[in-house]
Amino acid sequence: MVLVYIDHQDNQIKKSTLEAISYGAAVAAQLGTEVHGLLLGTVTEDISTLGQYNLKNIYQISDASLSNFDAQVFVKTIAAAATKVGATTLVFSHNQTGKALSAGVSALLKAGLVTGAIALPNTSAGFVVKKSVFSGKAFANVSITTAVKIIAISPNSYKVVGGAATTATTTPLEITVTPGQVKITALNKTSGEISLTEADIVVSGGRGLKGPENWGILLDLAKELGAATACSRPVGDAHWRPHHEHVGQTGVQVAPNLYIAIGISGAIQHLAGVNRSKTIVVINKDPEAPFFKAADYGIVGDAFEVVPKLTEAIKKMKASA
Amino acid sequence: MKILVCISKTPDTTAKIAFTDGAKKFDEAGVQWIINPYDEWYALVRAIELKEKDPSVIIHLLTVGLADAEPIIRKALALGGDEAIRVNADSSDSYYVAAQIAAVANTEKYDLIFTGKETIDYNGASVGGMLAAILDTPYLSLVTSYSIEGNTSTITREIEGGEEVLTVNSTVVVSCQKGVAEQRIPNMRGIMAARTKPLKVLEPSTADTLTSIESFELPAPKAGVKLVSADNVEELVKLLHEEAKAI
Ligand SMILES: Cc1cc2nc3c(=O)[nH]c(=O)nc-3n(C[C@H](O)[C@H](O)[C@H](O)COP(=O)(O)OP(=O)(O)OC[C@H]3O[C@@H](n4cnc5c(N)ncnc54)[C@H](O)[C@@H]3O)c2cc1C
Numbered sequence: 001m002v003l004v005y006i007d008h009q010d011n012q013i014k015k016s017t018l019e020a021i022s023y024g025a026a027v028a029a030q031l032g033t034e035v036h037g038l039l040l041g042t043v044t045e046d047i048s049t050l051g052q053y054n055l056k057n058i059y060q061i062s063d064a065s066l067s068n069f070d071a072q073v074f075v076k077t078i079a080a081a082a083t084k085v086g087a088t089t090l091v092f093s094h095n096q097t098g099k100a101l102s103a104g105v106s107a108l109l110k111a112g113l114v115t116g117a118i119a120l121p122n123t124s125a126g127f128v129v130k131k132s133v134f135s136g137k138a139f140a141n142v143s144i145t146t147a148v149k150i151i152a153i154s155p156n157s158y159k160v161v162g163g164a165a166t167t168a169t170t171t172p173l174e175i176t177v178t179p180g181q182v183k184i185t186a187l188n189k190t191s192g193e194i195s196l197t198e199a200d201i202v203v204s205g206g207r208g209l210k211g212p213e214n215w216g217i218l219l220d221l222a223k224e225l226g227a228a229t230a231c232s233r234p235v236g237d238a239h240w241r242p243h244h245e246h247v248g249q250t251g252v253q254v255a256p257n258l259y260i261a262i263g264i265s266g267a268i269q270h271l272a273g274v275n276r277s278k279t280i281v282v283i284n285k286d287p288e289a290p291f292f293k294a295a296d297y298g299i300v301g302d303a304f305e306v307v308p309k310l311t312e313a314i315k316k317m318k319a320s321a
Numbered sequence: 322m323k324i325l326v327c328i329s330k331t332p333d334t335t336a337k338i339a340f341t342d343g344a345k346k347f348d349e350a351g352v353q354w355i356i357n358p359y360d361e362w363y364a365l366v367r368a369i370e371l372k373e374k375d376p377s378v379i380i381h382l383l384t385v386g387l388a389d390a391e392p393i394i395r396k397a398l399a400l401g402g403d404e405a406i407r408v409n410a411d412s413s414d415s416y417y418v419a420a421q422i423a424a425v426a427n428t429e430k431y432d433l434i435f436t437g438k439e440t441i442d443y444n445g446a447s448v449g450g451m452l453a454a455i456l457d458t459p460y461l462s463l464v465t466s467y468s469i470e471g472n473t474s475t476i477t478r479e480i481e482g483g484e485e486v487l488t489v490n491s492t493v494v495v496s497c498q499k500g501v502a503e504q505r506i507p508n509m510r511g512i513m514a515a516r517t518k519p520l521k522v523l524e525p526s527t528a529d530t531l532t533s534i535e536s537f538e539l540p541a542p543k544a545g546v547k548l549v550s551a552d553n554v555e556e557l558v559k560l561l562h563e564e565a566k567a568i
Contacts, residue, residue, distance in 0.1 A: 009481055069485075071460040072453065094446075096481050099438075100462040103450025107416060112531035116444050128535055135441050137338045141535045182459050185475075186486035195482050201568070225568060236499070243465065243499045244479060249334050249441050250358045251499065258567035269334045272441075275540065279565040281557070282546070292546050297560060301551030313558045314568065 002028040003087035005078065006039040006047070006058065007097045013045060015160065015198050016093035018053055022161040023153045024091040025054035026120055031089070037168065038081055040074060041066040051168035053161065058170050059085055063177040069097070070180035075104030080175045082109060087148070094152035095197060102152040112144035115152040118276075135249040135272035155197045156255045157276075196245065199228035201258045202277070204247060206232040206270075208263020208284065208303055212240035217307040218262055224311050224318075230254065232264050248273035263303045266291025283307065322375070322469070324368045325431040326402065327422060327449075328384045329357040329412070330393040331442045340537040347442075347537070354389075356397050359437025359498060366502035367467055368435055369401035379403050381429065385412045385421045391520070398515035399507040405518065410525035413534065415443075419451035420528035426456055431492065433474070438463055438498040446496070453494035461493055465500030 004024035007017045021037065028035035037050060037058035047058055061077060078101065082090055090105065092098035094116050106113035114129040118139070122128040126143050129151055133140045144150075196202065203222040205215065222229045229245060236246030247254055249272035259277035263284060264270060271294050274280070282295040285302050292298045299306050332338075333353040341348045356365070365382070372378040380402040384394050387409065394405045408421045426434065439446035446462075453460030463479040472490045479498070549557040561568045 014481065069480075071450070071462065072458065075450075075454055075460070096463055096479055099446050100450065100460065103415070103419075103445075103447035104454035104460060106447065106531065107419060107451035107454035110416070110529060110531065113415070113447060114532065115446055130538075131444075133443050133537070134332075134338050135444060137540075138340075139538045139540070140443070141538070143533050143535050144531065145533060146531050180459065181491050182461075182487050182489045184485055184487045187483065188486070189483040193482060198481075246499060250362075253444070258561065258565070272334070279561070279567045281561070292548075294543060295546040296543065296565065297557055298546045298548050299551050299554070299557060300548065306551050306554060309554045310557065313554045316555075317558050317562060317568075 001033055001085065001087050002031070002035040002089045002091060003082055003085065004035060004037050004055070004091045005098070005101065006037045006050070007093060007095065008039070008041070008043045011044040013043065013047070013050070014095070016095040016155045018160045018162070019155065019158045020091050020093040020153055021050060021053040021055050023120070023158040025161070027089055027091065027151070030120060030123060033088070036085065038078065040077060047170060048167040051166040052164050054164050054166070055168045058168050059173040060170050061173050061175050061177070063175070065177050065179050068184050070182045071100040071104060072182070073177060073180040074101055075108060077175055077177050079105050079108040081173055082148070084173065084175065090148070090150045092150070092152040094154050098152045102150055106150050109148050110146060111148035111150050112146040113150040113152065114142045114144060117151045117153045118157040121151065132276060135253055136274070136276045137272050154255065194226065194228040196228045196230055196247070196252055197254060199254075199256050201225045201227035201260070202230050202254055202256045203227045203260045203262070204230035204232070204264060204274070205235060205241070205262045206264030207234050214304070215241070217304065217311070221260070221307055221311045224314050232270055261291055262307060264291060265289050266294060322371070322377070322432045323379045323381070323429065324371065325381050325383055325426060325429070325434045326360065326365050326368045327434070327436040328360050328365070328382050328394055328397050329437070329440045330354050330384065330386055330390045331357045331440050334358070334441065338539070344536045344538065345534070354393055356393050357437050357440045359439065361397065361400070362504040363497035363499065363501040364435035364437050365397055365400055365402070366505050367497060370502060371469065372401065381406060381431070383408070383422060383425060385410055385418045387411060394520060395515050396507070398518045398520070399511040400505060401511065403518065405520045406523060407520065408523050408525050414530035414532055415445045415447040416451055416531045417528050419448045419455060421525055422448070422452050423455040424526040425523065426452070433469070433492065434494045436494065436496050438496045449494050449496040456492070456494070459489050459491060459493045461487070462496045464495050464497050467495055467497070467501055
């Protein structure tokens with residue numbers, strides 16, 4: 001059985017989880033087995049609709065002590081549940097929650113783990129999973145050599161496959177949950193922001209924008225596109241933008257459908273974190289900027305002129321669509 | 322308080338990524354090695370700051386690696402830390418590495434264990450989580466700030482769309498990223514002092530490996546950029562809409 005961890009936040013199932021379910025369903029089909037979900041805690045959303053992603057059933061552990069996230073507690077609970085239901089392959093999203101959980105579960109079950117997976121496993125000989133390495137500069141094919149396998153699929157790497165005319169059943173699962181030691185004292189939500197790692201479109205700015213006061217043109221473009229915003233490292237270091245927007249080899253790695261780089265030179269460390277984006281657009285006034293070599297489309301020009309015009313043109317296109 | 326900082330050796334960020342041996346091995350020819358930036362800039366520097374505030378703090382640095390990892394651990398000692406441990410083993414499987422660190426932690430009894438959020442070569446983001454699970458301690462991933470008062474650690478960690486602040490009174494494993502500290506440059510005094518700091522070499526304990534790398538691949542090169550005139554942004558919008566189907 002393939003067991004997919006159903007991550008949720010604010011009573012919602014995230015897009016990265018739908019990707020993980022779709023991926024899990026495909027793995028199950030490939031292995032000729034069933035796919036089930038594992039939900040810790042409760043959500044108000046109607047989870048039976050997850051059947052449209054070919055999920056058969058969801059095991060739910062609704063112990064009260066699971067209402068606050070504690071990796072230690074969750075890891076033990078997931079490992080116990082996986083053993084109890086007889087899961088042979090576990091799937092997580094390699095999102096923030098997955099990064100807190102998949103490794104611990106791997107250690108407890110002694111089940112080989114591949115994080116940052118970007119494709120379905122190759123099961124023609126053994127069980128080999130392709131993952132991104134060197135921060136996106138290369139890929140590795142990693143063989144899992146244990147009976148139970150764990151895959152953490154990179155966000156935005158596997159398309160959500162929905163539309164099946166089925167509903168998922170829910171099966172309560174009794175697992176003894178050991179209380180944790182971590183106390184959550186505050187939750188700071190960056191409200192209204194689109195999550196960088198899940199975003200379809202990312203609009204990113206570099207030192208070429210000269211200062212934080214100039215970010216308005218970028219934010220307007222992002223808003224028009226429904227995009228998340230990002231920045232280069234020096235921009236984060238100078239506190240022009242918050243730390244969590246810094247993308248690249250030493251920041252967040254993203255792989256959106258569309259990445260628009262504005263006033264970013266395209267240093268190797270920056271490219272490392274963004275070059276898995278499907279389409280890259282570069283706007284830079286220097287025709288020699290290295291980023292053009294990694295781009296699909298480019299405009300050589302002054303961002304302060306080009307970006308507002310681009311926002312207008314997109315507005316127009318949408319209005320006429 | 323006794324802190325362990327886990328240190329990993331990675332190729333420099335500008336290193337040419339190439340493979341040898343039928344694409345089975347990373348080509349190390351001409352590669353400069355550095356301390357994994359997350360381990361150095363955030364984990365190690367934060368540990369040093371804690372010791373600067375409270376000189377009774379003891380910092381151990383640990384790497385799992387063969388003899389070629391020694392220059393890196395010396396470099397880390399030049400930034401700070403009291404002594405270093407190298408577990409003499411290959412470090413290609415995360416679980417094996419975590420098991421080695423756990424074995425040391427079980428004898429040394431650390432109050433706090435720092436790792437980087439991931440290494441910039443294999444991007445596993447796994448050793449910290451595995452280590453915490455083996456030791457049965459709380460694990461705080463993607464941490465952006467860490468402080469301690471008495472026995473209570475206060476930690477901020479990244480979650481989807483925001484941050485969570487929490488407290489914990491026990492030994493913890495913390496995976497550090499940007500925000501935890503600011504990068505430092507080692508000074509001459511540190512470099513001199515590092516030469517005389519103890520570096521202990523331990524033989525590995527028995528542990529399983531759960532994965533192995535079969536081969537590497539490089540991404541397919543881009544077809545080349547299509548340039549659009551700055552006076553014709555409508556053309557770019559059209560291409561993005563009709564050709565790339567990106568908007
Ligand atoms: C170990 C290490 C790790 C690193 N990790 C990262 C990382 O994770 N992420 C990262 O981003 N960087 C990283 N860096 C830094 C990286 O090397 C570059 O210094 C950085 O990416 C440059 O940022 P930038 O492109 O914003 O600035 P610059 O390189 O200064 O480029 C600014 C660009 O803006 C253009 N420009 C200027 N004015 C305009 C205008 N009016 N209109 C249009 N274009 C304009 C310029 O032509 C130039 O190309 C790392 C470096 C090291 C050593």
